[in-house]
Amino acid sequence: MKNKMELKFAATLENESLARSSVSIFIAPLNPTLEEIGEIKTIVSEAVSNAIIHGYNFDDEKYVTLKCELNGNLLSIVVIDYGKGIKDVEEAKTPHYSTRPDLERAGMGMTIMETLSDYFEVVSVYGMGSKIIIKKELQHVDSYEGETI
Ligand SMILES: Nc1ncnc2c1ncn2[C@@H]1O[C@H](COP(=O)(O)OP(=O)(O)OP(=O)(O)O)[C@@H](O)[C@H]1O
Numbered sequence: 049m050k051n052k053m054e055l056k057f058a059a060t061l062e063n064e065s066l067a068r069s070s071v072s073i074f075i076a077p078l079n080p081t082l083e084e085i086g087e088i089k090t091i092v093s094e095a096v097s098n099a100i101i102h103g104y105n106f107d108d109e110k111y112v113t114l115k116c117e118l119n120g121n122l123l124s125i126v127v128i129d130y131g132k133g134i135k136d137v138e139e140a141k142t143p144h145y146s147t148r149p150d151l152e153r154a155g156m157g158m159t160i161m162e163t164l165s166d167y168f169e170v171v172s173v174y175g176m177g178s179k180i181i182i183k184k185e186l187q188h189v190d191s192y193e194g195e196t197i
């Protein structure tokens with residue numbers, strides 16, 4: 049299965065569910081398991097909320113871009129913001145590190161994304177923006193295979 053999609057939306061947390069749902073519909077033809085759908089939705093939520101909160105500081109005049117690609121069972125997700133950027137990516141990836149504890153952020157988004165992905169990369173230029181690249185291999189199950197009715 050080969051497919052591509054791109055979605056550009058305003059940087060408001062209301063669009064977190066739009067992004068999450070779009071990706072789960074995009075991968076539906078692969079018949080992903082409920083666990084896979086849950087993991088992918090979590091990854092997308094974390095990346096998109098980071099772009100909105102940290103990248104753009106909730107400025108809904110700005111846009112977040114979400115790109116998805118399917119190559120066989122390999123799902124690639126890219127989330128881009130042209131916001132604040134990250135000064136020290138390694139520090140940002142450290143569990144419990146957050147620059148917004150005032151918003152009761154746990155500092156676990158990066159760690160969660162890394163744990164749930166097969167490949168996780170953060171490309172960021174301070175003052176220019178950030179790009180999160182995630183790859184995840186899905187187990188393909190043909191619907192009703194082997195099932196007797
Ligand atoms: N897109 C981004 N632009 C600018 N800074 C970012 C971006 N994504 C992450 N960061 C920085 O990395 C830190 C860690 O991100 P992470 O997602 O792990 O934690 P958090 O968002 O602070 O808390 P949580 O995700 O648990 O609610 C953030 O506090 C922020 O300083």
Ligand SMILES: [Mg+2]
Binds near residue numbers: 098153158
């Ligand atoms: Mg976060």
